[in-house]
Amino acid sequence: MLVAHSQNDAREWHGLTDHLDKVATLAATFSAEWGDTLWAGLAGAWHDLGKTRLRYAAAKRTPNGATQGE
Numbered sequence: 001m002l003v004a005h006s007q008n009d010a011r012e013w014h015g016l017t018d019h020l021d022k023v024a025t026l027a028a029t030f031s032a033e034w035g036d037t038l039w040a041g042l043a044g045a046w047h048d049l050g051k052t053r054l055r056y057a058a059a060k061r062t063p064n065g066a067t068q069g070e
Helices: 016-034 037-046 054-059
Strands: 003-005
């Protein structure tokens, strides 16, 4: 699973796909006020796509293999 953020207090991971979908929806909702849901939704959906790169995932790992928080 690609991870968007470190574990929460309940020790649950926030998956990247779920995170991007929720941010896209939220951004589109906010921008509906000025009628630009398309571009805001795309920006929300794409804002963390760099986290899919293997270099990013490797850099986020601690020596014991756990993912570091942001």
